[in-house]
Amino acid sequence: RKEVEQDPGPFNVPEGATVAFNCTYSNSASQSFFWYRQDCRKEPKLLMSVYSSGNEDGRFTAQLNRASQYISLLIRDSKLSDSATYLCVVLMNTGFQKLVFGTGTRLLVSP
Amino acid sequence: NAGVTQTPKFQVLKTGQSMTLQCAQDMNHNSMYWYRQDPGMGLRLIYYSASEGTTDKGEVPNGYNVSRLNKREFSLRLESAAPSQTSVYFCASSEAPGAGEAFFGQGTRLTVV
Numbered sequence: 001r002k003e004v005e006q007d008p009g010p011f012n013v014p015e016g017a018t019v020a021f022n023c024t025y026s027n028s029a030s031q032s033f034f035w036y037r038q039d040c041r042k043e044p045k046l047l048m049s050v051y052s053s054g055n056e057d058g059r060f061t062a063q064l065n066r067a068s069q070y071i072s073l074l075i076r077d078s079k080l081s082d083s084a085t086y087l088c089v090v091l092m093n094t095g096f097q098k099l100v101f102g103t104g105t106r107l108l109v110s111p
Numbered sequence: 112n113a114g115v116t117q118t119p120k121f122q123v124l125k126t127g128q129s130m131t132l133q134c135a136q137d138m139n140h141n142s143m144y145w146y147r148q149d150p151g152m153g154l155r156l157i158y159y160s161a162s163e164g165t166t167d168k169g170e171v172p173n174g175y176n177v178s179r180l181n182k183r184e185f186s187l188r189l190e191s192a193a194p195s196q197t198s199v200y201f202c203a204s205s206e207a208p209g210a211g212e213a214f215f216g217q218g219t220r221l222t223v224v
Binding site: 004008031032034041042043044045046049087089091097098099101102103 | 146151152153154155156159161167169201208209211212213215216217218
């Protein structure tokens with residue numbers, strides 16, 4: 001079983017739609033959680049951290065369910081510029097602290 | 112701000128050739144990393160350096176060596192390239208090993224033929 005699992009997509013949505021991505025992680029001792037964004041042929045960049053209480057940054061909302069080992073990202077009012085791959089990332093301590101990346105979920109927003 | 116700078120951006124090698132990927136960061140970060148990214152596999156950690164003077168193996172270290180030359184620079188060496196090492200390589204840095212925000216270089220697209 002992969003340490004971090006995501007639906008690879010692609011998710012094809014029209015502009016203005018709301019879309020949600022999910023992610024599950026295997027290590028219940030995982031400490032911190034993040035969403036990164038990666039544009040085509042570019043490097044990953046931090047989008048937002050995920051807090052236990054849930055957090056919102058503009059059109060983006062991230063939630064964490066530790067009991068189910070599940071993380072989500074909700075994007076409201078999708079823009080063309082949101083088209084990218086969204087990486088679920090978990091900080092794990094397996095002898096050393098490391099960021100474990102999911103394979104990513106691809107989002108395509110169309111006019 | 113330059114952030115994390117990797118060179119080269121593209122490289123084609125023949126099987127058995129060697130090369131070194133260079134990485135430098137100007138953010139005074141303590142920790143540096145090398146990842147490879149393959150389709151369907153996500154980013155996998157090759158080696159990391161928690162702080163200047165230390166290096167450790169990640170998930171997929173075989174066929175690679177690293178050098179933390181100083182606090183700014185962390186290089187990755189392929190001694191004898193193999194087609195299985197065809198990948199996109201990313202260098203990254205963070206303030207500390209447990210920091211959630213890692214800053215990535217632009218990547219090196221390596222093809223081994």
